[in-house]
Amino acid sequence: MTDHHQSTRGEPRVALVTCAELPDLDPDDRLLLASLTERGVTAEPVVWDDPAADWSAYDLTVLRSPWDYALRRDEFVAWASTVPALANPADVVRWNTDKRYLGELSAAGVPTVPTSWVAPGETWQPPAERGEYVVKPAVSAGSQDTGRYDLADPEHRELAAAHVRRLSDAGRLTMVQPYLDAVDTAGETALLFLAGPAGPTFSHAIRKGPMLTGPDLGVEELYKPEEITARTATAEQLAVAELALAAVPGGARRLLYARVDLIPGPDGAPVLVELELTEPSLFLGHADGAADRLADAVLTRLSATAR
Incomplete structure (x- = not known):
């Protein structure tokens, strides 16, 4: 410098x-x-x-x-x-790097994936209900320390409990969520919004293929490879995204960018799995003009900070 x-x-x-x-x-x-x-x-x-x-x-x-x-x-x-x-x-x-924000969004009426929380030192047993679940820390990036467990499998039940203990021993809050199996076929949709003169404006959408193939065994990775393709957003997905952005503390007009990650729920309607406002991949290479739109958004923010 x-x-x-x-x-x-x-x-x-x-x-x-x-x-x-x-x-x-x-x-x-x-x-x-x-x-x-x-x-x-x-x-x-x-x-x-x-x-x-x-x-x-x-x-x-x-x-x-x-x-x-x-x-x-x-x-x-x-x-x-x-x-x-x-x-x-x-x-x-500060708000977005702790995924407890999902509870606030749910309370604000945003359809979100059901989540239970396990505090460090708290005893946890896998739920009696059969089905697949996701275990991950409340603070994470790039699917780090995240695993998928089939609780009908006794070995997976033990591995899920071990995963929670490992996070707990490290002083980390744990999230447990049902695995939304529509991701295996429909994939996950990420909707990208960039700053405009009147607030966040929809830019493009992508499809991410399923990433979680099984238990997390404690191997550290900065990020996991992703299967990305372009996607056309539906009106229903855009409506959920707008609900989520409207609930951002302080208002969404201050945002340079936002990524809204959705998966179909059991009834097929889109469910929010994450609202990425800190360091999301924006998949600029998967939509014509996306890099230019982000550059224009930067100019918009520069103009605002210069006032």
Whole structure:
């Protein structure tokens, strides 16, 4: 970081926040760099916990791929609160990095996947009901530490209990959810929204194939490979997404981007599984013009912060 005041004399400067494992950004996010350059914006990747980073040197700091934060969430949230002009804002980061927000969205009338919670140190036994369940921590990224268990299988019941104990021993809150088996055929739909003059505007949608094939055995992965294809969003999916965005604390107009992840529930209607507002993949390479739309959204946010 050399010129702390470059933006006052010329091009605005934008930091694209990443992690040490991806110092040059995720390949999908690199598509944004050219679009920003075409718009007269100087953008560069910066590792979020780099002690040499000077966040005051940037007109806007955009969270993109800081995917190692899950085991350091308190540190990450504290860091976010110190960054000027952060997108998305630090209070949204605090709220969205703990998946207990699903309970708030459910209370606000958003159809969400049913979730039970197991606090660290709390005794847990697999439910008596047969069927498949997902076990994962309330703070995670990229399906890390997430497993799928068939509770009709005695071995899976033991592995599910061991998974909860492993998270509990690490002081982590655990989520237990029924596995929505429509994901095996219909897949998961991610709806992408980007900032516009009047608030988040729908950009594109993608289909993600099923990712959970079985139990989590404690092998650490930064992220798991995904099967991604383009998808056309339905009116019903868009309606659920709008409900979720309307329930964001502080209002959705402050968001640079949002990703709404949906899976058909038992009755076929879309159910929210995650509302990604912190560091979601935006799948820019899977929709024509998506990188340009995100660059325009960055310009919208730069204009707002300059007022």
